């Protein structure tokens with residue numbers, strides 16, 4: 001996935017203030033807005049990219065995740081495919097730019113609002129996938145009136161003032177002036193008897209529990225889209241989407257680097273010296289790993305395909321084991337004697353416990369002499 005630096009996209013420095021970011025976004029969004037560049041594909045692509053960048057940098061929490069390099073980006077899930085950006089730029093766009101372009105088409109079909117929720121997952125749930133249930137209150141189309149706001153869905157009549165157009169034309173001298181119809185408010189229709197179920201709004205608030213599987217491998221900073229599970233649309237418009245911002249809790253044993261599952265493993269002195277076979281915990285099991293004799297502290301071993309699934313490519317990362325060697329801090333008399341014997345046999349004396357480093361000291365000394 002080609003990743004563009006969002007700061008470069010907005011032409012700002014990495015320590016730009018929230019205000020700077022908003023200003024830069026507005027300026028660029030106005031410049032590249034499709035309405036100002038009709039038919040210009042390059043401008044349209046740039047406009048989408050600008051929106052994508054602002055969606056992240058304009059949100060302090062997401063910006064932090066982005067700055068820390070966590071989460072390669074946002075991915076939009078299951079029913080919507082993996083389209084990145086674009087699909088939901090209307091959100092941010094309408095929020096920030098309404099004042100410039102005049103928002104909201106009155107009267108017509110309108111898409112329902114999107115719903116944004118945060119889901120917290122354990123490390124294993126995120127890595128292996130998890131079915132989750134989200135409780136939410138959302139607007140749904142009123143059943144008795146099918147969303148048109150009139151009693152029994154019937155008594156909607158065409159506005160007599162504007163004959164259903166929503167506009168009134170007035171002659172002023174030589175000119176015709178078009179004005180929004182005051183009788184119907186531009187809707188073009190009149191409700192004679194209001195639906196008692198929704199008080200004429202066409203939508204009612206309903207408590208719902210949405211159950212979906214979060215795909216394996218998601219991580220903090222990713223956004224999952226569940227299309228069509230947002231608020232119901234208005235006047236036959238499509239519903240909005242439900243977005244889930246993923247937050248993954250840290251694990252006591254594992255960490256994650258990209259798609260790799262990383263574990264630090266302590267070896268005893270003798271395990272490191274003589275080698276051993278160890279049970280290394282992995283997600284949902286363990287892996288028997290042979291440790292070579294003479295394994296040094298800091299040694300890294302990698303097992304292909306035993307890591308975490310990538311939710312976009314579906315490839316598997318590696319299991320990465322970093323070895324530490326534990327130096328005992330308390331010794332029994334027997335252990336001490338054994339190690340003293342070891343030192344003796346190795347030709348190390350207690351007067352010169354650094355062993356071979358004694359030679360190093362004399363070399364350093366000789367430089368200053």
Ligand SMILES: [Zn+2]
Pocket residue numbers: 159160161162163164165166167181182183184185186187188189
């Ligand atoms: Zn009218």
Ligand SMILES: [Zn+2]
Pocket residue numbers: 142143144145146147148149150195196197198199200201202203
């Ligand atoms: Zn109704």
